[in-house]
Amino acid sequence: MVFTSYCLRSEKKVRRYLRGFIDSLRLTVKGGTGGNGLPKYGGVGGQGGNVFCIAKENITLNKVKEKWTTKRVYAGHGGNSHAKAILGESGKDENIEVPLGIRVYRDDGKLLADLNEEGAKALVARGGYGGSHRSGWLGIKGQSNIIRLDLRLIADIGLVGFPNAGKSTLLKAVSRAKPKIASYPFTTIKPNIGIMEYPNLRSISMADLPGLIEGAHANIGMGHKFLKHVERTKMLLLIVDINGFQLSPKHKYRSCLENIILLNKELELYKKELLEKPATLIINKMDTPNATKNYDEIKDKISHLSEILKDYPEEMCPETPLIFDDILPISAKSGDEKQIQYVKERLKDILDLNDEISKKKDMEENAKLIQTLKEEIAEKAQGSQQFHR
Template structure:
């Protein structure tokens, strides 16, 4: 009897923990239904006009999450106010009340047919998603018209300056904690990060650069394996990709093939290319982690040699590692996040590289052809292809 009671209590605790996880789960996609208000009826005898139905808008707001929308409107149905009928004492009916749905910055609004209606990338951006019906009048036999109605998908892509790219357990969460003030969950097993974590690097001159630690990729992520598209889509709006690679290599589980640091780099490149080719032309930085492990320095020197060799002879790459386009790293930096080795240097290089590429884009936009020199680095730089 005591054992049964203990078992039931354990099951209750587990159920409570699961419900808390579900409740606090990060949401980056939400399907909703919107309906604009119908127009009011006109008054034929006096030529009265019915009020126009209310419109439905979606507006980007700072510090709003999709979870807020789901919690506040659990049925995910939104309806604007209806226009008032024309009356003897009010010939022009009052218009229906508009409805504005607050949404996160970085939201893409997609119609039920898959058409992108708007990208809401900054605070205050708004889009009309359902227009209210016209009020009744002479042009429509004084009958108020129905408002527009449609189902929408709200798809969130995080906006961060830097996106960390790597296989599970590469040390991304540890690195995020070292670089910024974030406190991600850290453990020595794959898939510790199952929701995005955001951190902010603060510099002495008060400059801020945001960093996103996203769930680890696995081979086949472009086909939606693992976190798949749920992860990869968040890289689209980042300004700099930072590959985070364990110098000791990677193995997802005992029966999975072991991947060296070199293979990891090329496989990550492959996953990005197969998902969205544009990702391979983004500014990028390579951080080699866990440099405090045995023979790490020797492995690092070998890795640089191998990268330079395959840069010169890409046809020598095994077929499973080949890509049409390769990321060009502006720098490669060996680090140990747990001991803060090279972390300050990495922070500075992130800033320099972001500013360098912003300067290039500005020059191209202005039609200038002046040559801009990338800031000198204390470490030897590696350019991949």
């Protein structure tokens, strides 16, 4: 009875806390109606105002919601043409400042814009044209759309793991972030961003995402709400408890190796492209009893996941096993400064190495494209010469 009441109180607390975090917001946007024309003088009405979304730093969806409390954004109407002003005045545009990393969708699911850079701008509702002889001198109504602002955090590293693996503890250790930490599942119920700083003034951002559970790909446990934030990271950092994990007495205990396989599977089922990202693995809680022995038993298997999947049920095995750039056994909670510095340096080196590989691939692809274009131009030129002969 006590346990049940505790769970109910915890669930209510989680719901209250989540109300303060918004990563999706729907708005009704409408362009202004064009002004009426003036038949007597051939006057043209003013263009209706447009509605734009503009990406800005230090903006959150909470701030967007606070500014547009009615969730309706209407641009100004164009002015009518009259004897003293043959061309009607244009309606006022409305700009919705949104966070970096916003995708703007129309209500029918069409992607209107992907705003990742400061100042990136997208038209989401066009104003109507002013009245003229073509429209019988009547102003045209502006576009009306229902849009969804969908936030996907932008970070260099996405920290992924099952509950209570030590994600928040690691984030706190490597950065100045202050996530809530406790020894029970689902301490983190909204994403946190930490910044790893280096002596050369380099900084690397890390997103700590709430713990996944089996079935996250199917949106169990708010899976989609948080897995989507992994999409914009450069690298995946998986973290698992060397002692394994059991969500509750109703759930099956999963060993450390099983957790690695299941995380791989959840990422694949949500979006296969995620497995193309560089990935590093942290084996946490190495300060616990028998941790070293347990790690010695599985470290070779982790490096050869494709070879051991046959020993596990087909439903829990991914089609594409992850190949980790490095496997780091640590104790995030111990506060060992040398260990934490080593982790930071390894993550930086792995990021830099993969950036170089990506640049090289882009250069090779560009070189191939340029060569193809040159060959096409040469063929067309040769064909043209033969024609003129």
